[in-house]
Amino acid sequence: MIAKLSTQQKLLAAIGIPLILFFLTVKIAGVIGENFIGEAQPFNFDATWWIWIIFVVVVGYLEYKIFEDKVDS
Numbered sequence: 001m002i003a004k005l006s007t008q009q010k011l012l013a014a015i016g017i018p019l020i021l022f023f024l025t026v027k028i029a030g031v032i033g034e035n036f037i038g039e040a041q042p043f044n045f046d047a048t049w050w051i052w053i054i055f056v057v058v059v060g061y062l063e064y065k066i067f068e069d070k071v072d073s
Contacts, residue, residue, distance in 0.1 A: 033048045
């Protein structure tokens, strides 16, 4: 499916998908990083570092799959 996208569509996907995933990750990290007062702290890396690592790995994999060169043999 990704191989059939034009260059402009790939560029839009390469920007749009990580942006959507970022906002989802901020929401999830906010829930997990809540302190005892109930205030969301998505960038409290002591508690949410593993969520951000997963985000970076997923986005890196998606970017690789979007822009990989397909060589037909």
